[in-house]
Amino acid sequence: MKQKLLFLCTGNSCRSQMAEAWGKTLLAEQYECYSAGIVAHGMNPNVQQVMSEVGVSLDGHYSKTLEDLKDPAGHNMGLAFDYIVTVCDNAAESCPVLPNSVIHIHHPFPDPPRLAKEADNDESRLDCYRQVRDQIRDWLKTSPLLMTS
Numbered sequence: 001m002k003q004k005l006l007f008l009c010t011g012n013s014c015r016s017q018m019a020e021a022w023g024k025t026l027l028a029e030q031y032e033c034y035s036a037g038i039v040a041h042g043m044n045p046n047v048q049q050v051m052s053e054v055g056v057s058l059d060g061h062y063s064k065t066l067e068d069l070k071d072p073a074g075h076n077m078g079l080a081f082d083y084i085v086t087v088c089d090n091a092a093e094s095c096p097v098l099p100n101s102v103i104h105i106h107h108p109f110p111d112p113p114r115l116a117k118e119a120d121n122d123e124s125r126l127d128c129y130r131q132v133r134d135q136i137r138d139w140l141k142t143s144p145l146l147m148t149s
Contacts, residue, residue, distance in 0.1 A: 002029075002030060002031055002032050003030065003031050003032070003082035003083065004031065004032050004034070004077075004080065004081045004082050004083070005023060005027070005031040005032065005033050005034070005081065005082065005083045005084075005085065006033075006034045006035065006036060006069075006081045006083070006084045006085070007019035007020050007023065007033070007034070007035040007036075007085050007087055008035070008036055008037070008038070008066075008084055008085065008086050008087070009035070009036075009037050009038075009086070009087050009088050010037055010038050010039070010041070010088055010090045010094075011037045011038070011039055011040065011041025011042075011063065012035055012036055012037030012039075012040055012041065012063045012064055012065070013037070013041040013042055013043055013044045013047070013063050014044045014046075014047050014111070014112050014113065014129070014132070015087040015088060015109050015111070015112070015132060015136065016035035016036065016037060016087055017035055017043065017044075017047055017058065017061055017063075018047060018051060018132065018133050018136050019033075019035060019085065019087055019136050019140070020033050020034060020035035020061070021051055021056045021057070021058055021061065022056065022136055022137050022140050023140060025056050026137070026140050026141060027140065031083075034069055034077075034081075035061075035064075036064050036065055036066045036068065036069055037063060037064070037065055038065070038090065038094045039065060040063040040064055040065050040068070041063055042063045043058070043061065043062060043063050044112070044113065044129075046112065046116075046125070046126060046129045047112070047129060047133075049126065049129075050126060050129040050130050050133050051133065053130070054133070054137075081102055082101075082102065082103065083102070083103045083104075083105060084102055084103075084104050084105070085104075085105045085106075085107060086104070086105070086106045086107075086108070087107060087108060087109050087136070088108050088109070088111065089108050105143075107139060107143075109132050109135055109136055109139075110128075110131070110132055110135075111132075112128050112129040112131075112132045115128035115131070115132070116128040116129065
């Protein structure tokens with residue numbers, strides 16, 4: 001039986017969405033991967049573009065909170081996860097109290113929109129998203145905490 005892995009971020013618009021998509025691509029044999037935000041900010045279109053560039057689909061993804069997560073039978077999942085990975089400091093600070101059985105991993109990644117504010121053209125802005133996309137992929141490929149099950 002696969003373990004359940006949640007990627008939690010502030011708004012579930014960028015980093016946690018990329019992590020969920022990479023998780024479904026790289027860790028599908030071991031984990032059911034999900035993402036959520038402390039609040040739902042909506043999907044960032046730049047994330048969809050840079051993930052599609054590497055052949056990773058975000059079809060069916062939408063910005064959601066923990067309360068929005070449902071299991072296949074339609075029941076609220078709450079905190080029924082084996083692992084919760086917070087991918088930003090705000091999510092780690094705002095993370096709800098977790099049951100003792102949940103393993104919490106905090107691995108913050110830069111905020112792509114914040115990085116992109118300094119860019120002077122569209123391609124440079126997208127490069128900020130690509131940088132974080134690749135950091136998340138590389139971390140998932142090498143993280144010993146996530147590769148053990």
